[in-house]
Amino acid sequence: MAVYTTRAAKRDRAVAVFGAAGHTGRFVVLELVRRGMTPIAVARDAAKLAGFADLGIEVRGASVENPGSLDRAFKGAAAVINCAGPFLDTADAVASAALRAGIHYLDVTAEQPSAQATYDKFDKAARDAGVLVIPAMGFYGGFADLLVTTVMGDWHFADEIRVGIALDSWHPTRGTRVTGKKNTARRMIVANGRLTPVLQPAAEMDWDFPEPFARQKVVELPFSEIVVIARHTRSSELRTYLNRTALGDVRDPATPPPEPADENGRSAQTFLVEATVRNGEHVRRIAAQGQDIYAFSAPLICEAVQRMLDGKARLSGAQAPGAVFDARDYLDALAAQHHLSFVVAGG
Template sequence: MSYRIAVPGAAGHTGRFVIAELERRGVTPVACDRTTDLDTALRDADAVVNCAGPFAATADPVITAAIRAGIPYLDVTAEIEVVTSTFDRYAGAPVPIVPAAGFFGGLGDLLATAVAFPGTERLTIAYALSGWRPTPGTRATGRVSAERRGGLRPVHSGGKLQYRDGAQPRTEFAFTIGTHPVVAEFTMADSATIPTHLDIPDIDTYMTTNAVDDLHAADPSGPAAVDAHGRSAQTFHIEVIASGGGKQRRIVYAGRDIYAITAPLVVGAALLILAGEGATNGPASLGARFTLDALVGPGRRQ
């Protein structure tokens, strides 16, 4: 069966990767921009993948249009508040809803689900990026999120998101690839997706300092493509550690280009849902619906 999947934000950096991934898999993309009438675009679509940030402005209208059309909704937001509000507002919705089905939010969730065990008390999620030249969309969503928080920063502690002031601590983290300087309490969307289905009181998060410094640098140029697929030379390395009761398990996953890998994650999830797998109605994260192997292949477990 040939599917049609609508893509708001199709002209953006991540949207272009999603369009290419849909075409590679024989799916017809329905490219949408901010002038597109959603009800018209979604009328003949089988699902919608929202790539239009800031998602604080786009998630609700696209979700409600997907509900009216009776089709699954997925997005690639990394905005923590959007993830939490989506779970709150659309509980019981009559269609599958998958927020944060990208690198930040989805991949960490899948890794945590793969490594967690009964009695896990703490998750540690550590990101090492070779560099980070953020897209204009990433910069825009970051500004929106910061404004919504009033300058505070979220941390998942004691079984809930808490908001703290002051600068994020800087320390070092012993990755399996070596010890690197990191920014601690670098909380991303996986700290909002994971607690929706895993009962783990504390989530510690780290990002290598070089990536954080790049994120806040003034250079507006964004990722530079170095291959025919539009991928940058950026590499990433993620380690997720589950611990509790004197037990510890670790999983490691590495790859290239955090924006490019979002496309197979969200497109793969959409196609699995359309095939009837992980198709439970209402909001549920990638980790709640699928295994790591089903979407991107196994990580290295230790």
Template sequence: MTRSNRNVTVYGAYGHTGRFVVAELCERGWTPILAGRDAGKLDEMGSAFPELERRVASVMDPSSLDRALVGAFGVINCAGPFLDTAVPMLEAALRARVHYLDVCAEQAVALGIFERFSETARNTGITVIPAMAFYGGLADLLATTAMQDWPDADAIEIGVALDRWHPTAGTRAPRRPAHGSRLVFTDGKLEPLADPPPSREWTFCAPFATQQMVALPFSEIITISRHMRSDKVQSYMNLTPLNDLRDPSTPPPTSTDARGRSAQVFAVDVLVRRNGQTRRAIAHGRDIYAISAPLVVEALQRISDGRCRKIGVAAPAEAFVAHEFLASIRDLRLEGC
């Protein structure tokens, strides 16, 4: 597909994150193709976007995935659980020779994409970027920005603070077990997270101040470990949102502005340590689901206009110049970058 092609399939378009992605694409001059397995939900979404084509597609029917990608420059997969959807949709993208991006947080998914599809994607001539979202992509870009000109690091530590976490139905949905334990990067290799997971204090800027944290690694461990040299990579989250997530009475997110964002605020604080020195990069923003939309759409835009540095499977900061990419995201406030 040529760079002038502005059609992009959004799989899981009617989901909570998918709706943000569709709106972001429209705002930036792309033409989303609304795709998903539920015809009723696609029709319902079509009432808000009557000018957009709708295509029913299921991961159980590869030919329907092929039809969903006809005429597209790329596909953005927003349909969880990604343990079920990522491989079938990526295989369809390879058949169609269109670029693939997703917003997965699952480590097993991101790792599997790197291990299984790197050579095939490179030979096919497409770019594949898993975890191009709040979990995965944002920390990967911040860590690379903080690293600057250091060739390696003794440790990369990621602190995520949310004031609340009102989970979507997709976040709460029952899932089949992931492949193995959560992973951290220690002594140059991926290893299972300790049980019980380590805890610590972390001092953020306002409004979070000092927070009690517990180790909770997501897909950023996979993306960072693929292209950055560090003896250790670990992620932590504060306890308040985890208590919300565990409480079945916590309501789903509620829109509080014209763009549909919730009032939730977040900070992602990345520390890179080397030889007794520390470098830091911090991002503040609003609504972890909503922020994934400008991140993944900016990535697609940069692939389209030739500012992507890698063909094949890539971590976000492998594909793009990290500090420039972060500075282009309107909804992020950056410090130390």
């Protein structure tokens, strides 16, 4: 993993990262430093953060079982990024602590029940406090919402929205495996304009992705993006599909965790996400490519925090990113930073 040096602390730019000892959390801490913000690395076991302390990054210990420890850990921060799953276990406590402190809250959950519960519980409190609560601001969740919002453009309604996700491999982290065992709730899609459980067995089909993936076998497997997109986008149908290659990897207990393949600690994994939006006979598409879904979640969520602290968010409350930010400008910024490439097509 690349080594960075911190700048002088700026308390109005301080961001607490809960779960900083985890795989995604470490990427987030270093991305905050790269952007000139001041991370506060927080974990249950502060000893696991010794590498950050050696870089001059402040480290603090806290646990969701001890609300007082969270209050102390988030003191002086302007926002909290929760990277500690399963989020069904952590989101409520960490978001509650953020609201007690009167600061923004974000997480990277892929869990639909967690994202929905965060929206339902914290919207009013966040509005009253004048802050933002944005769950699922990661690869699964907020990313698809930004893509769909961009391609929707001036449309206020869609007859059908489909999101196809293709990974050349999926080497899951320990956190992903633990979350998968914990998250046994029925997965939801939008059908006939309402959130409804996906049918079992899950539908399978062929999806013609752009190169380099081309035609892939995909399975209907919705993540938190369904809840996030439905938060502010009206559609009759909203469905998500994952390619068979990735699903086979993540379901195989022998698949190893990700390994670094470059100087930034990213794995060699590549991804492509395509969203199609249909309104009558008109179809619009957007396709985005990048590297390492876990590492990519760091610039994705840190871009949101930076925009919040720069006063570029349109609303307060519990929101989807597409409702808060200029989605196309957001994707353009990620592309300019070489984290992403994307193409929009259709009329």
